[in-house]
Amino acid sequence: MDLEAFRARLDAWLHQHEEELRVADGDAHRNLEGDLRQLAKVKRATFDAGWMRWGWPERVGGLGGSTLLRAYLGEALTRRDLVEPGIYSMTEVLAPTMVDHAPPDLAAAMVPRLLSGDETWCQGFSEPAAGSNLAALACRAVRDDGVWRVTGQKVWTSLAQYAQRCVLLARTGPAESAHAGVTALFVDMDSPGITVRPIETMHGVPEFCEVFLDEVRVPFERTLGEVDHGWSVAMDLLPYERSTALWHRGAFLHRRLGDLLAEAPAGSLDATAVGQAYLQLFALRARSRRTQHRLADGARLGPETSVDKIMLATTEQSVFELVPDALPGSLMAGQDPASTRWRSDYLYSRAATIYGGSLEIQRNIVARRLLELGPER
Numbered sequence: 089m090d091l092e093a094f095r096a097r098l099d100a101w102l103h104q105h106e107e108e109l110r111v112a113d114g115d116a117h118r119n120l121e122g123d124l125r126q127l128a129k130v131k132r133a134t135f136d137a138g139w140m141r142w143g144w145p146e147r148v149g150g151l152g153g154s155t156l157l158r159a160y161l162g163e164a165l166t167r168r169d170l171v172e173p174g175i176y177s178m179t180e181v182l183a184p185t186m187v188d189h190a191p192p193d194l195a196a197a198m199v200p201r202l203l204s205g206d207e208t209w210c211q212g213f214s215e216p217a218a219g220s221n222l223a224a225l226a227c228r229a230v231r232d233d234g235v236w237r238v239t240g241q242k243v244w245t246s247l248a249q250y251a252q253r254c255v256l257l258a259r260t261g262p263a264e265s266a267h268a269g270v271t272a273l274f275v276d277m278d279s280p281g282i283t284v285r286p287i288e289t290m291h292g293v294p295e296f297c298e299v300f301l302d303e304v305r306v307p308f309e310r311t312l313g314e315v316d317h318g319w320s321v322a323m324d325l326l327p328y329e330r331s332t333a334l335w336h337r338g339a340f341l342h343r344r345l346g347d348l349l350a351e352a353p354a355g356s357l358d359a360t361a362v363g364q365a366y367l368q369l370f371a372l373r374a375r376s377r378r379t380q381h382r383l384a385d386g387a388r389l390g391p392e393t394s395v396d397k398i399m400l401a402t403t404e405q406s407v408f409e410l411v412p413d414a415l416p417g418s419l420m421a422g423q424d425p426a427s428t429r430w431r432s433d434y435l436y437s438r439a440a441t442i443y444g445g446s447l448e449i450q451r452n453i454v455a456r457r458l459l460e461l462g463p464e465r
Contacts, residue, residue: 090154101137123171128206131179132204134161142158148196149203163339166339166340183199184325185325186199186274186312189313209252210277211325212245223319227259229271235308238256238273239301241298248286248296249286255273256272272311274312280304281302282301290436328389332380332389342373348411348430361409361413375399376396392458394445394451400440401450402447408433411434412434419431
C-alpha cells in the first residue's frame with residue numbers, strides 16, 4: 089500500500105472509530121499507568137485492524153510496505169491525542185533493534201507482542217557512572233553453561249516497572265576493551281534477581297527507574313547481535329531514539345502549540361516569541377520528514393540524527409516557554425486537570441535537552457563526527 093492510500097484509509101478508519109478509542113473518562117488517563125493502559129488499547133485495536141502491522145517486515149508479523157506507513161500512523165494517533173507520544177515512540181526505538189539483530193525465531197515471536205500492545209519493553213543502557221559515556225558501563229555478563237549471568241545496575245530506565253522485556257547492554261570483555269567488550273541482551277524482566285525502583289520526575293511521574301541485577305540468568309540465545317559487538321547494536325538503536333521516534337513528538341508539539349494559541353487570552357502572547365516557536369517547529373518537522381524519507385529509501389541512520397535531537401529539544405522548550413505568559417496560573421500546583429496538564433508539559437520540557445542524549449553530547453557528535461572539527465580537548 090502506498091502512503092497516500094494508507095493515509096486516506098487510516099484517516100477514514102480513525103474517523104469511524106475515534107470515539108471508542110478515546111479515553112471514556114475525560115482526562116483520567118493523564119497519569120503513567122493510565123497512559124500505558126490507553127496505549128495498549130489503541131495498539132491492540134490498530135494491530136487487529138492491520139494498521140499497526142504496516143511498515144514492519146512480514147517475518148515479524150508485519151504486512152510489509154514503507155516505513156513511512158508506520159510513521160504516519162504514529163503521527164495520526166498523536167495528532168488526535170489518542171496516545172502519549174513518549175511511550176508510543178518506544179516501539180519505534182526498540183522494535184527495529186529486534187528486527188535487525190535478534191535471532192530470527194526470537195524476533196518473530198517477540199515483535200508482535202510489542203506491536204499489539206500485549207507487552208511493554210524498556211531499554212537498559214544508562215548506568216550511575218556511565219550516563220553520557222556509555223562505553224564506561226560496568227554491568228557485567230559472564231557466560232556460564234549456556235546462559236549469561238548478569239550483575240550490575242541501570243538507571244533512568246523508562247517504564248521498567250511495567251516492562252516484560254529489556255534490551256540491555258552488559259560488559260562481556262575487559263573494561264579496557266571499551267566498545268569491543270559490550271554485548272546486547274534481551275532480558276525477561278520477571279527473571280529472579282531483578283529489582284526495580286521507580287524514580288519520580290520533576291513533573292510528578294515515576295517514568296524512570298533504577299534497575300538492579302544480581303546474578304540474573306539470561307539464555308544465551310537471547311543475545312542480540314554478536315558477542316562483544318553490542319556497541320554496534322547500540323549505535324543502530326540510538327539513531328532511532330534521536331530521529332524517527334521524534335516524528336511523533338513533533339506532531340504532539342504542533343497540536344499543543346495550537347491548543348495554547350486557542351486558550352490564551354487575546355494579547356497575552358508576544359508575537360515575536362510565537363513566531364520563533366513556529367519557525368523552530370516547522371524546521372523540526374521538515375528535518376524529521378527528511379529523516380523519515382531517508383529511512384524509507386534504505387539509508388542507514390547514524391550521527392546525523394543528533395541534529396534532529398538538537399532541533400527537537402530546542403523546539404520543545406520554545407513552545408512551552410510560551411505557557412507562563414499565556415496561561416500564568418496554569419503552572420501552579422493543585423489546578424484543574426487542563427491546567428495541570430500544561431504544568432506537566434512545561435516541567436517535562438525542561439528535560440528535553442537531557443533525555444535521549446544531552447544537548448552537549450549531541451553538539452559534540454555534530455562537531456566531531458559530522459563537521460570533523462577534531463577530537464575533544
